[in-house]
Amino acid sequence: xxxxxxxxxLSTEPLxxxxxxxxxxxxxxxxxxxxxxxRQGEICALIGPNGAGKSSLLNVINGVxxxxxxxxxxxxxxxxxxxxxxAAHRGIARTFQNIALFRRMSVLDNVLTGRNLHRGSTWxxxxxxxxxxxxxxxxxxxxxxxxxxxxxxxxxxxxxxxTLSYGVQKRVELARALAAEPRLLLLDEPMAGMTxxxxxxxxxxxxxxxxxxxxTVVLIEHDIGVVMDLSDHIVVxxxxxxxxxxxxxxxxxxxxxxxxxxxxxx
Amino acid sequence: MxxxxxxxxxxxxxxxxxxxxxxxxxxxYKASGVFNFAQGSLVxxxxxxxxxxxxxxxxxxxxxxxxxxxxxxxxxxxxxxVLRPLVNRMPIVLFMATLGLSFILEGAAQxxxxxxxxxxxxxxxxxxxxxxxxxxxxxxxxxxATAGVLVIALSLxxxxxRLGLSLRAVADDPLAALAVGIRLPRIWAVVWSLAGFVSLxxxxxxxxxxxxxxxxxxxxxxxxxxxIIGGFSxxxxxxxxxxxxxxxxxxxxxxxxxxxxxxxxxxxxxVLALLFLLARPAGLFGEPAVERV
Amino acid sequence: MSNLVMRRPGLNxxxxxxxxxxxxxxxxxxxxxxGVASEYWLSAVLTPFLxxxxxxxxxxxxxxxxxxxxxxxxxxxxxxxxxxxxxxVRLPGLSLLVDLALGGLSTAAIATVFGLPSxxxxxxYLIASTLAAQFFVEWLLTKVxxxxxxxxxxxxxxxxxxxxxxSIATPVSRYQFVLGVVVVLFAAAASLVxxxxxxxxxxxxxxxxxxxxxxxxxxxxxLLAFAVSSFVIGIAGALWAFAYLGTVEPHGxxxxxxxxxxxxxIIGGMGSxxxxxxxxxxxxxxxxxxxxxxxxxxxxxxxxxxxQNLQKILFGVLIILFLIKEPDGLARLVQIARxxxxxxxLRA
Numbered sequence: 001x002x003x004x005x006x007x008x009x010l011s012t013e014p015l016x017x018x019x020x021x022x023x024x025x026x027x028x029x030x031x032x033x034x035x036x037x038x039r040q041g042e043i044c045a046l047i048g049p050n051g052a053g054k055s056s057l058l059n060v061i062n063g064v065x066x067x068x069x070x071x072x073x074x075x076x077x078x079x080x081x082x083x084x085x086x087a088a089h090r091g092i093a094r095t096f097q098n099i100a101l102f103r104r105m106s107v108l109d110n111v112l113t114g115r116n117l118h119r120g121s122t123w124x125x126x127x128x129x130x131x132x133x134x135x136x137x138x139x140x141x142x143x144x145x146x147x148x149x150x151x152x153x154x155x156x157x158x159x160x161x162x163t164l165s166y167g168v169q170k171r172v173e174l175a176r177a178l179a180a181e182p183r184l185l186l187l188d189e190p191m192a193g194m195t196x197x198x199x200x201x202x203x204x205x206x207x208x209x210x211x212x213x214x215x216t217v218v219l220i221e222h223d224i225g226v227v228m229d230l231s232d233h234i235v236v237x238x239x240x241x242x243x244x245x246x247x248x249x250x251x252x253x254x255x256x257x258x259x260x261x262x263x264x265x266x
Numbered sequence: 267m268x269x270x271x272x273x274x275x276x277x278x279x280x281x282x283x284x285x286x287x288x289x290x291x292x293x294x295y296k297a298s299g300v301f302n303f304a305q306g307s308l309v310x311x312x313x314x315x316x317x318x319x320x321x322x323x324x325x326x327x328x329x330x331x332x333x334x335x336x337x338x339x340x341x342x343x344x345x346x347x348v349l350r351p352l353v354n355r356m357p358i359v360l361f362m363a364t365l366g367l368s369f370i371l372e373g374a375a376q377x378x379x380x381x382x383x384x385x386x387x388x389x390x391x392x393x394x395x396x397x398x399x400x401x402x403x404x405x406x407x408x409x410x411a412t413a414g415v416l417v418i419a420l421s422l423x424x425x426x427x428r429l430g431l432s433l434r435a436v437a438d439d440p441l442a443a444l445a446v447g448i449r450l451p452r453i454w455a456v457v458w459s460l461a462g463f464v465s466l467x468x469x470x471x472x473x474x475x476x477x478x479x480x481x482x483x484x485x486x487x488x489x490x491x492x493x494i495i496g497g498f499s500x501x502x503x504x505x506x507x508x509x510x511x512x513x514x515x516x517x518x519x520x521x522x523x524x525x526x527x528x529x530x531x532x533x534x535x536x537v538l539a540l541l542f543l544l545a546r547p548a549g550l551f552g553e554p555a556v557e558r559v
Numbered sequence: 560m561s562n563l564v565m566r567r568p569g570l571n572x573x574x575x576x577x578x579x580x581x582x583x584x585x586x587x588x589x590x591x592x593x594g595v596a597s598e599y600w601l602s603a604v605l606t607p608f609l610x611x612x613x614x615x616x617x618x619x620x621x622x623x624x625x626x627x628x629x630x631x632x633x634x635x636x637x638x639x640x641x642x643x644x645x646x647x648v649r650l651p652g653l654s655l656l657v658d659l660a661l662g663g664l665s666t667a668a669i670a671t672v673f674g675l676p677s678x679x680x681x682x683x684y685l686i687a688s689t690l691a692a693q694f695f696v697e698w699l700l701t702k703v704x705x706x707x708x709x710x711x712x713x714x715x716x717x718x719x720x721x722x723x724x725x726s727i728a729t730p731v732s733r734y735q736f737v738l739g740v741v742v743v744l745f746a747a748a749a750s751l752v753x754x755x756x757x758x759x760x761x762x763x764x765x766x767x768x769x770x771x772x773x774x775x776x777x778x779x780x781x782l783l784a785f786a787v788s789s790f791v792i793g794i795a796g797a798l799w800a801f802a803y804l805g806t807v808e809p810h811g812x813x814x815x816x817x818x819x820x821x822x823x824x825i826i827g828g829m830g831s832x833x834x835x836x837x838x839x840x841x842x843x844x845x846x847x848x849x850x851x852x853x854x855x856x857x858x859x860x861x862x863x864x865x866x867q868n869l870q871k872i873l874f875g876v877l878i879i880l881f882l883i884k885e886p887d888g889l890a891r892l893v894q895i896a897r898x899x900x901x902x903x904x905l906r907a
């Protein structure tokens with residue numbers, strides 16, 4: 001077990017806590033008064049019909065959007081005015097719906113950028129290969145290789161990302177996020193557009209990330225079957241409001257959820 | 267006080283002429299999303315062609331029509347040969363392509379018509395007029411009036427006619443415009459013709475003012491600060507920006523420039539544009555870009 | 560969506576060490592040149608070629624790697640030239656190398672100020688800042704006589720160059736001096752772009768919002784790009800004035816020169832180290848090739864006096880062709896050719 005892999009810590013304090021979050025764009029209320037907790041080490045899925053506010057919620061968690069009301073408490077520290085840079089420093093990593101990879105760089109370089117917060121040498125040292133730079137570079141490479149290995153990417157390590165297939169790109173994005181050694185991983189539709197086999201593989205990687213690398217996961221996903229299998233905890237959104245919050249078994253039989261998905265009158 | 271007014275008015279009138287050049291850019295930008303750096307060279311090419319035809323005893327109206335036709339053809343060739351293959355690339359790449367274009371046009375212009383300065387006489391005496399105690403150049407007034415008429419006509423056309431509506435539709439969303447049956451090539455042809463017309467008029471006015479020569483393209487480069495301040499996609503912005511740049515440039519030259527050696531006009535508009543950008547990164551009238559992740 | 564996608568899998572932007580060997584071999588060849596080349600070639604072709612490669616390298620770091628477009632390269636070269644000149648003339652005790660380094664640092668400091676707007680302004684609009692720099696610096700250096708050591712002629716002659724007693728006064732020694740500086744700076748740059756900073760630059764270039772999200776400090780990264788790039792460009796400017804032109808005057812560093820440096824990196828290849836050599840070679844050799852072809856051109860009725868214009872047209876056409884067909888420039892074409900050569904014995 002390398003230092004990247006660690007056992008899940010036992011803790012009763014939620015790692016992430018959303019308290020009465022409301023978010024509007026102009027006159028449109030995207031998220032209305034949502035609160036829920038995510039425990040350390042769990043896989044939590046956000047589900048709901050399109051436009052329910054799931055992506056916006058993810059953006060609030062890592063500071064891309066600032067909510068008009070409510071607080072996001074991560075690892076004991078609450079804040080409302082966070083930006084993505086701070087979120088990254090505090091240990092939140094994420095992937096995006098539209099794949100935000102650096103398309104002209106190789107897979108290895110992309111994964112290495114994920115290591116940028118763990119750098120132990122300055123640019124001058126690196127340029128002239130002095131001081132801590134050599135050891136630092138070796139360390140970062142090693143970490144990157146562990147992640148590349150874990151996500152079954154060694155074959156494409158030196159390929160330019162823009163030339164790879166959609167499914168592989170999504171895996172590279174996950175690798176980059178994991179390379180940052182985050183506490184919390186936000187995945188925005190990690191399996192969108194994949195075949196059943198690819199989905200199964202991706203689900204496996206997410207479970208690996210959770211169990212082997214000790215990362216808490218919040219993901220948005222549309223495939224209910226996958227969600228039921230994969231997650232410990234499900235939050236259901238509809239029209240920006242939370243309509244259910246519990247284990248897969250509880251959510252499956254929740255009348256509000258059934259109504260939302262089967263279209264009963266509200 | 268009247269001296270100040272004179273400088274101000276002179277600057278505003280120059281500003282109208284800047285606006286005219288800028289409008290040419292705006293039209294192209296609205297239609298194809300490209301800042302066509304070669305617009306300046308197009309202006310130069312147009313002015314040179316016109317002047318050379320007239321020097322060879324071609325009737326002015328004929329020369330104008332012929333030059334316009336040539337400009338429009340060049341513009342459409344640019345769209346087909348240069349812009350279309352680069353349609354999905356970064357704005358920087360498109361800009362650099364138009365930079366290359368400007369080199370081709372300038373080289374060609376001098377190749378065909380030579381490098382000397384040509385005088386251009388539009389038949390208006392540059393006698394100063396006295397208006398309310400302020401001296402105004404008659405030529406500047408004429409230029410401003412012409413530009414003003416063009417601008418009003420363009421604004422009316424884009425907002426009141428069906429053609430204008432189609433133009434705005436294409437500028438907003440080409441795919442949607444296609445979906446409702448608007449014929450894109452035809453619209454583009456119209457836009458480029460308009461841009462060519464505006465460029466030619468601007469080229470003639472500026473040419474008469476400064477002489478038709480190479481430095482015309484440097485003057486035209488000043489349209490960039492105008493566009494940055496006014497936004498790239500608004501005719502109203504081009505006017506406001508042009509007036510602002512023209513007036514401030516003249517005032518700065520006279521009041522600040524005299525204290526530190528003159529020649530401020532060369533860089534003042536760019537610094538002004540920079541300051542504007544820092545305050546409003548999308549320009550005065552432009553639309554801020556929303557980036558979706 | 561980003562769009563400068565490399566179409567062929569497996570070819571990496573960071574060059575493997577094989578090409579490093581080729582580079583060293585070529586540089587060794589370059590060092591041996593003075594033995595065979597005439598003085599004309601040294602001073603009129605090879606020296607400017609080397610200096611322009613260096614200028615291209617500087618701009619490439621800023622625009623090719625970090626994605627910040629700059630039209631102010633000539634202005635920064637001018638600052639380097641004038642700063643080095645002032646250090647050399649006003650502090651006579653310092654070695655030439657120190658003067659050069661200080662000139663580069665001064666350029667870096669000033670260019671960083673002009674780079675501050677990049678923290679707020681994105682993409683194409685940024686040219687407002689570097690254009691402002693270009694025109695403002697040209698004006699400042701002309702108007703404020705302190706920079707010219709109060710010389711009233713407007714054109715300064717470069718001071719005598721010498722390091723550690725080695726007098727750099729002949730075409731050969733000038734060439735060797737420039738070669739030395741170029742080799743050192745290129746080696747450092749090649750190492751730099753393979754480091755974390757190089758990666759951060761490319762991340763900012765490719766998608767700066769994503770870069771921010773993964774924790775890269777965007778502002779610092781951009782400013783560092785301006786600083787390092789201008790350090791190199793400033794030194795190139797000083798060499799241009801001292802080791803090539805022999806004079807220092809503001810109007811030699813005008814917008815046209817900025818365009819030339821930009822063309823070097825477009826044709827040579829943006830985001831490449833070796834590409835700067837190809838681009839500079841192109842810019843320097845094309846006019847020569849054209850004038851040699853003048854005879855042939857005259858035969859088909861093309862007036863020799865038009866060579867300048869033809870050249871201009873040709874440049875424009877090539878820029879557009881490269882942008883459309885091979886956006887990664889000559890560097891990419893060379894890479895492909897080498898790949899083909901490598902595969903060739905296996906193909907038969």
